[in-house]
Amino acid sequence: MDIIRDDIELLEAFRKSGDPEILGTLYGRYMHLVYGVCLKYLKDREKSKDAVMEIFEKLNQQVLRYEIRNFKSWLHVLTKNYCLMILRSAQWKREQQAEEISEFYMESGTFMHHENGQGNESDLKALEKCIETLQNKQKTCVRLFYLEERSYREISDETEFDLKKVKSYIQNGKRNLKICMEKKREE
Template sequence: MRAKITIFTSKPTKKKTLSNTSYRNLLDEELFYRIAQRKDQDAMNMLYKRYAHLALGVGLKYLPHEDAKDIVQVVFVKIWTDAAQHKVKSFKPWLYTVVKNQCLMELRKTNHTVDLPDNGFDFMEYEDLSHHKMEQEQILRILESCLEKLQAPQKNCIELFYRGMKTYTEIAGLQQLSDKQVKTYLQNGRRNLKICFSQHKNTL
């Protein structure tokens, strides 16, 4: 999949209706509304800055790197052109679903199959909350602390899958495990991370 796509950036446009600080303080849903109602380029840039790398992380679960990058651009172009057609109450899970569905559509076009990741834990749910409740540094510290509490096989599989972008088969080879064992360690590790993170978040 290769396409010529408009790439959104975090650079401000010349015509502004809000200050940079004001845009940073807006909720995702408020930014989306400004795109839908006003075609606000600065709001679009802010959403792209917040979520492009997280959307890419979702895409990489299904597609090679270059194809995943293309999918991210396709999705953000659709947000720009079609936002007025959607009522989005919670932007992050909506974006996750849109990116995932776009990836699956691409796979169907090429007659590929893929092992779908389970919903036990997703870093997209927690990574970029600095503009809502917590500073990103706090989130990273919590995640690192929770990772250290995992059993070694769970921790190794989680890090190789999410940070190393390895497939089940690659992890199995590196860790001398079966694909089934890798899947089990990932499922249990994600579940334990989600529990641990939720416990920390509730105390803030």
């Protein structure tokens, strides 16, 4: 019996019984492929492993929702879409973080507002000076993330810093910039 026919039979058996072991058997055949697709898109082993498990958890509902003729192809598309959703979500988070720090640049930001009309230019100069006061690793990561709009992964690849360290350097650098800017504001 060919595997595609066997997949369809397992799907039908799952739909009739709702037995998660049947779905587990079917998913188990392609779990290594799901992992490979996740790794291709997410470029992180641990995130990919997590995604494999999360996709399996969602599979129960998804299988019942669609008419599936070729499980392997359908699962590939589901996995790809899931990874793209994660990446879009990560992009959205980066954009939110960029907006937070952009208050340093914006004249209208409550933190940086000056009544004298020269606030924006002096804020930029102060920000440049504050960036220079950061530790080298923080400075590098902050510049790459906020000024060159690189992702955590790109920064990690370029600097060879661990991904968690990159996140930490950016977060600590942002905090140190805020402290420095508050001091400059008081001067």
